[in-house]
Amino acid sequence: MHKYIRDILADVKAKNAGQPEFLQAVEEVLVSLEPVIKANPKYEQNAILERMVEPERIVMFRVPWTDDAGKVHVNRGYRIQFNGAIGPYKGGLRFDSTVNLSVLKFLAFEQVFKNSLTTLPLGGGKGGSDFNPKGRSDAEVMRFCQSFMTELFRHIGADTDVPAGDMNVGGREIGYLFGQYKRLTNQFTGVLTGKGLSFGGSLIRPEATGYGDVYFAENMLATRKETLEGKVCSISGSGNVAQYAAEKLVQLGAKPVTFSDRTGWIYVKDGMNQAFIDEVKNLKQVKRGDLATFAKNRKGVEFHANGRPWVVPVDCAFPCARQNELDGKDAATLLKNGCKLVGEGANMPSTLEAIDAFVKAKILYSPGKASNAGGVATSGLEMSQNSERLSWSAEEVDAKLKGIMKAIHDNAYEAAAKYGKKGNYVVGANIAGFVKVADAMLAHGLV
Ligand code: NDP
Ligand code: 2IT
Numbered sequence: 300m301h302k303y304i305r306d307i308l309a310d311v312k313a314k315n316a317g318q319p320e321f322l323q324a325v326e327e328v329l330v331s332l333e334p335v336i337k338a339n340p341k342y343e344q345n346a347i348l349e350r351m352v353e354p355e356r357i358v359m360f361r362v363p364w365t366d367d368a369g370k371v372h373v374n375r376g377y378r379i380q381f382n383g384a385i386g387p388y389k390g391g392l393r394f395d396s397t398v399n400l401s402v403l404k405f406l407a408f409e410q411v412f413k414n415s416l417t418t419l420p421l422g423g424g425k426g427g428s429d430f431n432p433k434g435r436s437d438a439e440v441m442r443f444c445q446s447f448m449t450e451l452f453r454h455i456g457a458d459t460d461v462p463a464g465d466m467n468v469g470g471r472e473i474g475y476l477f478g479q480y481k482r483l484t485n486q487f488t489g490v491l492t493g494k495g496l497s498f499g500g501s502l503i504r505p506e507a508t509g510y511g512d513v514y515f516a517e518n519m520l521a522t523r524k525e526t527l528e529g530k531v532c533s534i535s536g537s538g539n540v541a542q543y544a545a546e547k548l549v550q551l552g553a554k555p556v557t558f559s560d561r562t563g564w565i566y567v568k569d570g571m572n573q574a575f576i577d578e579v580k581n582l583k584q585v586k587r588g589d590l591a592t593f594a595k596n597r598k599g600v601e602f603h604a605n606g607r608p609w610v611v612p613v614d615c616a617f618p619c620a621r622q623n624e625l626d627g628k629d630a631a632t633l634l635k636n637g638c639k640l641v642g643e644g645a646n647m648p649s650t651l652e653a654i655d656a657f658v659k660a661k662i663l664y665s666p667g668k669a670s671n672a673g674g675v676a677t678s679g680l681e682m683s684q685n686s687e688r689l690s691w692s693a694e695e696v697d698a699k700l701k702g703i704m705k706a707i708h709d710n711a712y713e714a715a716a717k718y719g720k721k722g723n724y725v726v727g728a729n730i731a732g733f734v735k736v737a738d739a740m741l742a743h744g745l746v
Contacts, residue, residue: 300330300333301333301336301337303336303343303348304329304330304332304333304336304348307348307352308325308326308329310349311325311352315401315404317401318400318401318405320402320404320405320622320623320647321400321401321408323405323623323647323651324408324647325352325408327647327651327654327666328408328412328729328733329348329352331725331729331730332348332729332730334718334719334720334730335718335733335734342737345740345745347737347740347741350740351382351411351733351740352408354380354381354382354404354407355380355381355382355383356379356380357377357378357379357380357400357404358377358378358379358380358450358451358454359375359376359377359400360375360376360377360450360451361373361375361376361450362374362376362428362443362446364439364442364443364445364446365442366435366439367436367438367439374428374429374430374443375428375429376426376427376428376447376451377398377400377403377426377427377428378424378425378426378451378454378455378460378462379403379404379407379424379425380407380422380454380460381404381407381408381410381411381422381423381424381425382411382422382423382736383422383423384422384736384739384740384743385414385421385422385735385736385739386414386419386421386422387421387422387456387458387459387460387461388422388423388424388460388461389410389414389421389422389423389424389461389675389679390407390410390414390423390424390426390462390463390465391406391425391426391427391462391463391464391465391675392425392426392427392428392463392464392465392468392472392476393406393425393426393428393466393467393468394427394428394430394431394432394466394467394468394472395427395429395431395466395467396429396430396431397429398427398428398429399429402622403425403426403427404425405622405647406425406465406646407423407424407425408423409423409646409647409667409668410423410425410668410675411732411736412668412728412729412732412733412736413667413668413669413671413672413675413732414675415731415733415735415736416669416672416707416710416711416728416731417672417675417676417679417703417707418676418703418706418707418710419676419679419680419703420679421679424460424462426451426462427465428443428447430443430447431467432467433467433587437471440471440475444472444475444476444479445475445478445479447476448479448480448483449479449483451476452479452480452483452484455480455490456488456490457488457489457490457682457685457686461490461491461492461678462490463491463492463493463675463678464493464539466538466621469493469505469539470493470495470505473491473493473494473495474494474495474498476491477491477494477498487499488685489681489682489685489686492504492678492681492682493505493678493681494681496690499681499684500681501677501680501681501684501690501696502692502693502696503693503696503697504674504677504678504680504681504696505539505543506546506547507543507673507674507676507677507678507696508539508540508543508544508644508671509539509540509542509543509544509545509546509547509619509644510543510544510546510547510673510700511670511671511672511673511674511677511700511703511704512540512547512617512619512642512643512644512671512673513527513544513547513548513551513617513642514547514673514701515642515665515669515670515673515707516615516617516640516642516663516665516670517551518705518708518709519640519708519724522712522722523663526551526552527548527551527552527553527615528551528552529552529554530553530554530613530640531553531554531556531570531612531613531614531615532548532553532554532555532556532613532614532615532617533555533556533608533609533611533615533616533617534548534555534557534558534559534608534616534617534618534644535558535559535564535607535608535609535617535618535620535624535625535648536558536559536618536619536620536621536644536645537558537559537560537582537583537590538560538583538619538620540644540645540671540674541558541617541619541644542576542579542580542583544617544644545558545576545579546573546576548617549570549571549572549573553615554570554571555570555571556570556571556611556613557608558579558590558608559607559608559620560590560620561589562589562590562591562604563591563602563603563604563605564590564602564603564606564607564608565590565594565600565601565602566600566601566603566608567599567600568599569599578593579593590602591604607625607629609625609629609632609633610632611636612636612638613633613636614637614638614639614640615639615640615641615642616633616638616640616641616642617641617644618641618643618644618645618649619644619645620645620648621645621648622646622647622648623647623648623649623650624648625641625648625650625653626649626650626653627650627652627653627655629653630649630652630653630656634656634657634660634662638662639662639663640662640663640664641657641662641663642663642665642670643665643666643667643670643671644667644670644671645667645671646667646668646671647667649666654666654725658723658725661722664724664725665728666724666725666728666729668728668729668732669708669711669727669728672704672707673700673703673704676700676703676704676707677696677699677700680696680699680700707728710727710731711727711728711731712724712727713727713731714726714727714728714730714731714734715727718730
C-alpha cells in the first residue's frame with residue numbers, strides 16, 4: 300500500500316477509535332485511490348486526504364419532545380456537513396435507534412463521493428437522530444420533527460445544506476420538517492428535498508433510488524451484452540428503495556423473488572407482479588406494518604423469520620436495506636449459486652470481505668455510492684426545479700435520471716479502465732468521485 304494512504308489510514312483509526320462503520324467506509328475508499336494518489340503527488344503535497352477524512356462541521360443537539368401521554372423524551376440530533384467543495388451540503392436524514400456518530404459519519408463520507416458522481420454540483424452531508432418513528436403516532440412524529448427542526452433550521456438553507464429522507468424518513472417526516480422550517484424562517488425555499496408534490500416536490504423522487512439502482516444494473520449488463528429480461532433477482536429490505544427497485548425490475552421483464560424487513564424475509568417463488576408490489580407499498584407506506592403479519596396465510600409467499608434472502612439462488616442480487624447486511628459468507632453463497640450481478644441500493648450493505656469476494660470473482664458488482672446515486676441526483680433535480688419555480692413532467696425527470704445513471708456508470712467504468720482495473724466499479728466510482736472534489740479543493744486554496 301502507498302505510504303501516504305497507509306499513514307492516513309493509521310491516523311484515522313487512531314483518531315476515530317470506536318467508529319467502526321466510519322473506519323470501514325474510509326478504508327474502502329482510500330485503499331482504492333492508490334493509483335490516482337501515486338500518479339498525482341499534488342494530492343499528498345496539499346494534504347487532500349487528511350482534509351477529506353475530516354468533516355468540515357458536525358452539529359449535535361438535544362431534541363426534547365412529548366409523547367401522546369405527556370411523557371417527556373430526549374433524543375440526540377445530528378447534522379454532519381462533511382465536504383462542501385463542489386456545492387451545498389446534500390444528503391438524507393436517518394431516524395433510527397441504531398443512529399450514532401459512526402453511522403452518520405460513514406454515510407456523510409460516502410455521500411461526498413456519491414454526490415460528486417451524480418455530475419451535479421452537490422457537496423456531501425448527512426444527519427438524523429436516534430429517534431425511531433416505528434410505533435409512534437403521527438402526532439408524536441410531528442412533535443419530534445418540529446423539535447428537531449427548531450435547532451436544525453439555523454444550520455441549513457437552500458444554498459447551504461439541503462437535507463432529504465433516508466431510513467424511516469419519508470414523505471410524512473419531510474412534510475413536518477418543511478412546515479416547521481417555513482414557520483421559523485418565514486421563507487418558502489427548497490431547503491429540503493423529497494417534498495410533497497403540492498409544495499415543491501419532484502415527480503419520480505420517491506422512485507428514483509430504486510429505479511436508478513436497476514438502471515445502473517442494466518448499464519453493467521450491457522457491457523456483457525446482456526439484459527435484465529428473465530433474470531431472477533433477490534432484493535433485501537421492503538422500504539422505499541426496495542419497493543421501487545422491484546417495480547422497475549418487473550417493468551424490465553426480470554423476476555424479483557424476495558423482500559425483507561426487521562421481522563424476517565419473504566420468498567415469492569413465482570416472482571412478484573405489480574399488484575403484489577403495490578400491496579407491499581401500502582403495507583409499508585400507509586399501514587406501517589411488517590412482513591411477518593403480511594405473509595400469514597398468503598398463497599405463494601414463504602416467510603422466514605431467520606437468516607437472509609441471500610440463500611436463494613438468483614442471477615442478480617439487490618441489497619436495499621441497510622449497512623453490513625451481506626457478509627463474506629453470504630457472498631460465498633450467492634457466488635456458489637451462480638449470482639452474476641450485485642447492485643447495491645443501500646449504503647455500504649456489503650462488508651469489506653464480501654466486496655473482496657465479488658471483485659475477485661469478477662462478477663458485475665456496483666457499490667452503493669454509484670448505483671444508489673439516482674436518489675440524491677433526483678433531489679438535485681428537485682433543487683433545480685425549486686430554483687426556477689417550475690416542475691418537470693415525470694417523463695422528463697425519468698429521462699434525466701436514466702441519463703445520469705448512464706453517465707455515472709460510464710465515468711466509473713472509464714476511470715477504472717484508465718488505471719488498469721477494467722470492470723472494477725469500486726475503484727472506478729471512488730476515483731471518479733474523488734478527483735472532482737479533490738481538484739475543487741485544490742482550486743479553493745487551503746480552506
Ligand atoms: P426505509 O426506511 O424506507 O426502508 C428500510 C428497509 O430496511 C425496511 O424494509 C426496514 O425494515 C429494513 N431494515 C432496516 N433495518 C433493518 C435491520 N436491522 N434488519 C432488517 N431489516 C432492516 O429506508 P430506505 O429504503 O430509504 O433506505 C434503505 C437503504 O438505502 C439505506 O441504506 C439508505 O441509506 C439507502 N439509500 C436510500 C436512499 C433514498 O433515497 N431513500 C438513497 C440512497 C441510499 P422495516 O420495514 O421493518 O423497518
Ligand atoms: O443516501 C442517500 O443518498 C440518500 N438518502 C438521499 C439523499 C438526498 O439528498 O436525496
